[in-house]
Amino acid sequence: MKRFTPSEIEPKWQKIWADDERYRAPDESDKPKYYVTGMFPYPSGAGMHTGHFFEHSIVDAVARYKRATGHNVMYPMGWDAFGLPAENYAIKTGTAPAVSTEQNIANFTNQLQRVGASIDWSREITTSHPDYYRWTQWVFTKFYERGLAYQKEASQWWCPVDKTVLANEQVEDGKCWRCGSEVEKKSMKQWFFKITDYADALLEETPALNWPEKIKTAQTNWIGKSDGIIYKNKVRDTDLEIESFSAHFEAFTANTFVVIAPDHPFLPALVDGVDNADEILAAAKEMVIKRDSEGPGSLANVEGIFTGRNAIDIFGDEDLPIWIANYALADYGTGIVLCSAHDERDFEFAQKYGIRLKPTMVPIDPIEAEKVKNLEYCFTDMADGVLIEPKAFEGKIAGSHRQEIVKYLEHEGYATSTIKYKMRDWLISRQRYWGAPIPVIHCEKDGAVTVPEKDLPVLLPEVEDYEPKGESVLASQHEWVNTTCPTCGGPAKRETDTMDGYACSSWYLLRYTDPQNDQAAWAPEKAKYWTPIDMYVGGDHAVAHLLYVRFWNHVFYDMGLVPTKEPVGQLVYHGLIQAEDGRKMSKSLGNVVDPLEVIDAGYGADALRTFELFLGPINENSNWSSKGIAGVHRFLNRVWTITQEYMEAEKGDGENTELTALQHKTIKKVTRDIERLSFNTAIAALMEYVNDLYKLKTSGFSNEWQAPIESLVQMVQPFAPHLAAELWQQLGHDGQLDFEAWPTWDEARTVADTITVVVQVNGKVRAKLEVAADASEDSVKEAALAEENVQKFIGDKKPTKVIYVPGRLVSVVVK
RNA sequence: GCGCGGGUGGUGGAAUUGGUAGACACGAGGGACUUAAAAUCCCUUGACCUAAACAGUCGUGCGGGUUCAAGUCCCGCCCCGCGCACCA
16 A cells, blocks of 8 residues: 655645646636636745745635635735845845845745646746836826825934834834834825825725624724714914814813824914013923823823913803813824813813813712712713703704714804814835835926826936935935926936835735736726625735725726725635744744644645634634644555555445435535535544545445545645645546535535434433434334433423424423 | 724634534644654543543633524623724
């Protein structure tokens, strides 16, 4: 008998698959299309780790299952190749990022081939290649034309170590996401994409997405829509007017003071003419620095500076003193807030600085209401709070009169309703070399002009020194920088910032549909066939990437380039495979498991893949186990052995309904489990199947075993494709297993002749009995009551009720 | 603080609409084969009680409840993980 040797069969089949280009997906087919892939990786120098392998074990299992069930499957692969690590490596070693990136890609590619991933390599893309970023730049110019790309002077997060601007989501706890150093604020001219224009459109589509709830919630919160109102108040002794936003305006007459953000652009004008204006501005500046370095403060450390100005109360009450407060944000709402006794921070702030407070909403309980009136605590419960003024709303529940209050405020001319979002526009410029150059030329006469399509790509020039010096390395490439204006032909300079890597990854799923197109980013009819992607698998990026792909696709939809607003159908979010010690795998902890070492140790890629899926549910974290993989290898070996034994055995004729029931039952279970991505239980079902086949084989093989053995090989294919291909061939098939039909089950044959029925007396199991599968209800009940142990517990009482759950149990109730 | 998950044997985890809790696997123990070991094959393995049981008791974070029947549903708690967090 041949031995199971992964190190022989795996390279054999990998070569066959590569030579045949077997997994190349045609752009048209009679079969339904199925587009699936994982989030393309950044090709780091460390190579693929077990986590990457995990993602591809999932994607490949799905791709292979879908192929077997008659789909035209596209499983493409690409590289998110622009980014800081390659550039930092270049700064350290002098190796051009283009060179080190290619090496890393070669390494990743080899690793993916070694696991037998059924990738359509003809669609491979690399974001740092000019034939790709040419179209990233093209998208930029289109966005610019549509008013979705713009430049503005802005105070931005700046990493002093990486010497680059960072997007909000690249700042974690006041530290740079890459190097971990403290970030600071710096004002500079930056490019933005106007994602806020699509806030509502994105929000509207979110609930219907077939995505994990937690990601949908995260995105909804990130967009952070709130409807509220805008007040306008005149500033006493000046011609100035301030605007403030309020989303919790129910107790609107409670406002007794105003706060403004310390970095608000309006602040200098506001304090102009106040005696100690300079001191105030200096203190405000200090407040900004302190806030930026210490991060957001807590309730307990609200701080303020009086501006010396007062706003005139629109409701005709006393003036509202205007304070600078550290908790007011310049870039949310209008940066100015009317404050009241019904907000915890405002309350805290007023108490600290002795500012007048006037509660106008109280609890129903009169004792509690008195406490609120006496400012013993801050009452914020809009849902249950009773308004005590103004007259028009006296005695009404604040929360349930929101709309009436808005109407009232608008009608009386006190305020206008509006909508605000937490989400800011997407800052995309980076003062970095290793990215796609922003395709803009600055001309003295014509201003910022985008590079015409015929002149794209704006190639990234080769440089000698990668060390950034406060601006992009590109700024020192004078020959590259100095150019002519495409509009007037006069001398002009190129934009030296490059685009955020997220720009490159925001459209790559579309490029996969038409990767070699040199006339367009993609042909709309290709996108029409392939998109939206049916399944997108990843374990990272709750908001950033997953919101940006949606944003871009919405724009492309408006441009008529894609068939649907949303780019991603089902999103599958997987957990991490952690180290055996339960910690995250990391080089510094020395607990990283190298997938190729596992393969080379003799377990093979099939065992590695199967084991990763067997560890637990894919959406949860699990821990690597070196013992566990041995168990899975044992299972695959048993699949191999029983198939060999079957092929070599002398086979008689014979019927075995138990065997057939087993086969059909397992096909049903495995198919359903794969459909719901419950791979661990699908594999467990296959293990159970093999264990049962081992028991049945003790009474000899017959010709009737052919179908059960073939089903086993077919079902094992998505997990252990090399083993399955080899066995399929040995079983005498010429065809390609990947495209053979998935085994189907016949419901009628999933049930054996006899079934086990449990008998409960007062909810406790007292007996089990074997009955014919087609036994009548009455006969089962009768047999159940006749059981000795059942009789023992019934005693001389009479059953008050006998319940029969078909095929499962009989429940006897005795009182 | 807000949001989303989750607490089941020594371990990872099953139990799809309430219907035999612990599938499958690891680990552990025993046996077969072998000069021996590895590999392989077979058996046992929630706790308690028991000489043993296909006899019984308990058992899915804690306390109540609904039901013939609850890991699953309801009410009230405790704990853990993750994400977001000065958004007026």
